[in-house]
Each structure stands twice: as structure tokens, then as C-alpha cells.
Amino acid sequence: MARFSFRQYLTQHLTRREHGYDSDELLQAQVHMSNQTFSFINPMSLKCAIELGILDIIQNHRHPMTHSELVSALSIHPAKTGFVYSLMQILVNLGFVRRQKLSETNQHLPIHLSSLSDNPPAASFVPKKVEVDEEEGYVLTSASWLLLEDNPLSMTPFLLSMLSLILTQPWHHLGSWFQNDDPTPFYMAHRMTFWDYWGNKPSLAPAFNDAMTSDTRLISKVVIDKCKGVFEGVESLMDVGGGMGTMARAIADAFPHMDCTVFDLPHVVADMQGTNNLKFAGGDMFETLPPADAILLKWILHDWNDEDCVKILERCKEAITSKEKKGKVIIIDMVVGMENQNGDEESLKTQIYFDMLMMVVLPGKERNEREWAKLFSDAGFSNYKITPSLGSRSLIEVYP
Numbered sequence: 001m002a003r004f005s006f007r008q009y010l011t012q013h014l015t016r017r018e019h020g021y022d023s024d025e026l027l028q029a030q031v032h033m034s035n036q037t038f039s040f041i042n043p044m045s046l047k048c049a050i051e052l053g054i055l056d057i058i059q060n061h062r063h064p065m066t067h068s069e070l071v072s073a074l075s076i077h078p079a080k081t082g083f084v085y086s087l088m089q090i091l092v093n094l095g096f097v098r099r100q101k102l103s104e105t106n107q108h109l110p111i112h113l114s115s116l117s118d119n120p121p122a123a124s125f126v127p128k129k130v131e132v133d134e135e136e137g138y139v140l141t142s143a144s145w146l147l148l149e150d151n152p153l154s155m156t157p158f159l160l161s162m163l164s165l166i167l168t169q170p171w172h173h174l175g176s177w178f179q180n181d182d183p184t185p186f187y188m189a190h191r192m193t194f195w196d197y198w199g200n201k202p203s204l205a206p207a208f209n210d211a212m213t214s215d216t217r218l219i220s221k222v223v224i225d226k227c228k229g230v231f232e233g234v235e236s237l238m239d240v241g242g243g244m245g246t247m248a249r250a251i252a253d254a255f256p257h258m259d260c261t262v263f264d265l266p267h268v269v270a271d272m273q274g275t276n277n278l279k280f281a282g283g284d285m286f287e288t289l290p291p292a293d294a295i296l297l298k299w300i301l302h303d304w305n306d307e308d309c310v311k312i313l314e315r316c317k318e319a320i321t322s323k324e325k326k327g328k329v330i331i332i333d334m335v336v337g338m339e340n341q342n343g344d345e346e347s348l349k350t351q352i353y354f355d356m357l358m359m360v361v362l363p364g365k366e367r368n369e370r371e372w373a374k375l376f377s378d379a380g381f382s383n384y385k386i387t388p389s390l391g392s393r394s395l396i397e398v399y400p
């Protein structure tokens with residue numbers, strides 16, 4: 001049988017309009033498809049760069065770093081040095097690294113928070129060929145700043161946990177999950193729920209906890225700076241599903257007169273140490289919650305389906321002690337389509353990705369304002385207020 005390349009096939013068989021095909025369109029479609037298929041290469045390359053310490057090496061060099069300087073600084077097998085170029089090409093195209101003339105002195109190296117706007121990341125993959133030009137060197141962009149080792153707000157734990165086998169295997173079950181009655185693709189891959197998994201495999205829990213903590217460090221700063229008023233008059237606060245207590249600890253430190261409690265599954269809080277105004281309590285949020293003026297739910301409700309959310313919200317309503325304005329549930333979660341301060345498409349993209357993640361890993365989803373309002377009303381709450389100022393997320397105050 002004669003063998004044809006795809007291009008030959010297209011030009012010989014499908015070029016004529018009367019067949020209903022246009023070869024240019026098909027070739028363009030082929031490029032689009034290839035690039036979609038290859039998009040997994042982006043985060044995998046980033047993971048590799050982190051493992052090799054490339055971003056920290058460029059940062060610590062303090063000047064634009066030539067390609068040969070970078071290669072010599074890497075601990076890699078001598079036979080592999082020629083391949084570093086390919087990896088760097090991806091990092092440049094993804095906007096994590098930029099090429100800069102050695103003669104262009106940059107007063108802001110190494111990069112730090114105050115110089116972020118001088119080195120913004122490219123908005124998305126902007127294809128450009130990286131030439132090996134020893135007159136130029138690599139410098140970091142602000143996107144890399146969030147992946148540096150000594151950055152307390154580092155997003156590296158998030159990237160590494162998302163790309164771990166535990167969280168990537170479930171995606172291979174997505175198609176069959178749509179056709180069977182298993183609760184989640186995660187369940188199909190691991191034969192247990194997401195929360196049971198971390199309870200049963202304690203050695204793997206730190207990776208997940210680190211990812212959560214890295215997000216909470218950033219968000220707690222913003223909430224305390226920008227949304228201080230939300231905590232006005234609140235004397236006791238219960239962070240339900242508060243995990244390692246990062247958020248509650250930040251609130252307890254910022255408001256020393258507030259009594260804060262982290263409520264989470266018993267195995268999560270078993271070894272946690274409290275402080276003067278911070279306690280840990282183990283239990284199940286579907287049963288009874290200890291009383292408090294205000295109840296915080298950060299990244300909880302999007303983990304659950306509507307029926308379970310209403311149950312959790314009902315338990316919260318029963319636990320709220322105060323009939324005044326301070327008596328409320330404070331939710332930090334996404335409100336899909338809600339214009340935030342940046343009002344940008346990147347936030348909407350994050351919301352769409354998170355919605356998929358919640359479906360694959362947990363029986364959850366992201367909700368728009370109408371869906372949130374229905375949950376609040378079904379759980380017996382009377383009123384709510386949305387403050388959309390947390391990037392892709394919002395802060396929602398819900399009143400009994």
C-alpha cells in the first residue's frame with residue numbers, strides 16, 4: 001500500500017473546494033492541534049527547570065547570565081549540555097526568562113518585588129527563536145519570582161503537586177468517568193476519595209499541604225490588608241476546613257483580641273500547636289460545628305456538590321452565635337465571571353481551569369453569582385455581599 005505523509009494526503013485529496021475542504025485551513029488546524037497536544041510540555045519543562053535550580057541560578061548570578069555561564073553552573077551530565085538550549089527556549093517563550101544585552105545594565109537585578117513591573121512575563125506563549133548569542137544573557141521575569149526557592153510566597157509547591165502522579169493519573173480516567181457512576185476521576189485512579197487519600201497516605205500529605213499553604217500565605221496578606229473591615233467587631237472566628245492553620249494564624253496575629261479556631265478533620269489537626277488566641281479542633285463539618293461569631297470557609301465549598309454545600313452552610317448557620325452584623329459566614333472562593341479589579345481574561349481562564357480541577361479531583365465545581373445565591377437561600381441565609389478583590393477569587397459575606 002502506498003504511504004503518504006499527512007501533507008501529501010491533504011494536497012492530493014483534499015485541496016479542492018468541491019470536496020468541502022480547504023487545504024490551508026486544514027494545515028492551520030493541524031498546527032493548532034499539534035500545539036494544543038504539546039501544551040503539556042510547558043509545565044513539564046518548568047518543573048524540570050525548578051528541579052535543576054535554573055531560576056535560582058540565574059537570580060543568584062546577579063547579572064544577565066550567558067548561555068555558557070548557565071550551562072557551566074548546572075549540575076548535569078556532560079553529554080546533556082547541548083540540550084539545555086531547548087529547555088531555555090521554552091522558558092523564554094513562556095515568559096519566565098528574558099534575553100537581555102550584557103551591555104544593558106539592569107539596576108534591578110536580582111529581581112525583587114519592587115521591580116516586578118520592569119520585567120513582566122509575556123501574557124502567554126509568544127513564539128520566538130532563542131539565538132545562542134554570548135552578547136546576551138538570561139534574566140528573570142516577574143513570573144519566575146513566584147518560583148524562587150527562598151520566596152515565602154513561592155508557587156513551586158502548587159506546580160509540583162499539580163504535576164505529581166497522584167493528581168495527573170485521574171485525568172486519564174476522565175472520559176470513562178463521564179460514562180460510569182464513579183464519584184470522581186480521582187476515585188477511579190486511587191479507589192478512595194481525595195480526603196481519604198491524604199488521611200491514608202500521611203507521607204504524601206505534606207506536598208498537598210505545602211501547595212495550600214503557599215496560596216494561603218499570599219491570600220491572607222491581601223485579605224488582612226484590603227478587607228480589614230470584614231473582621232470589624234468579630235470576637236471569635238472559626239476557620240472551618242482551615243488545614244494547617246495558615247490563614248487563621250495570620251488573622252489571629254493581626255487581631256490579637258480575636259479568638260480563632262481551626263476546625264478540620266481529626267488527622268489533619270492532630271499534631272498542630274496553637275497559641276494564645278489560636279486553637280485547633282478536630283471534627284467533621286457535616287456534623288456539628290463549635291460556636292463562633294464568624295465562620296471562615298476558604299476553598300471549601302468549591303470542593304463539594306450543591307447538596308453537600310447546603311449541608312455545610314446549614315451547620316455554619318447553626319454555629320453562628322451573634323445576631324449582629326459580625327455574625328456571618330466569610331467565604332473565599334471564586335465567583336465565576338465576576339469582574340475583579342483586574343477584570344482580565346487571565347482570571348476567567350484560572351476559573352475555568354479550577355472548575356475542571358474540582359470536577360476531576362473532588363465532587364466540586366466553581367459557581368457563578370446566581371448559583372451561590374441559590375445555595376445561600378437554600379441553606380436559610382437572608383443576605384450576602386461579594387467583594388471581588390482577590391485575583392480570580394472573591395470574598396463573600398453571608399448573613400443569617
Ligand SMILES: C[S@@+](CC[C@H](N)C(=O)[O-])C[C@H]1O[C@@H](n2cnc3c(N)ncnc32)[C@H](O)[C@@H]1O
Pocket residue numbers: 195212213216240241242243244263264265268283284285286297298299300303
Ligand atoms: C482545599 S482544602 C482548604 C484548606 C484551607 N482552608 C486553605 O484554603 O488553605 C480543604 C480542607 O477541608 C478539610 N476537610 C475535608 N473534609 C472535611 C470535613 N468533613 N470536615 C472538616 N474538614 C474537612 C480538608 O482536610 C482540607 O484541609
Ligand SMILES: COc1ccc(-c2oc3cc(O)cc(O)c3c(=O)c2O)cc1
Pocket residue numbers: 154155158161162211212214215299300302303361
Ligand atoms: C499557590 O497556588 C495554589 C496552591 C494550591 C492550589 C490548590 O488548591 C486546591 C483547592 C481545593 O479546594 C482543592 C484542591 O485539591 C486544590 C489543589 O489541589 C491545589 O493544588 C491552587 C493554587
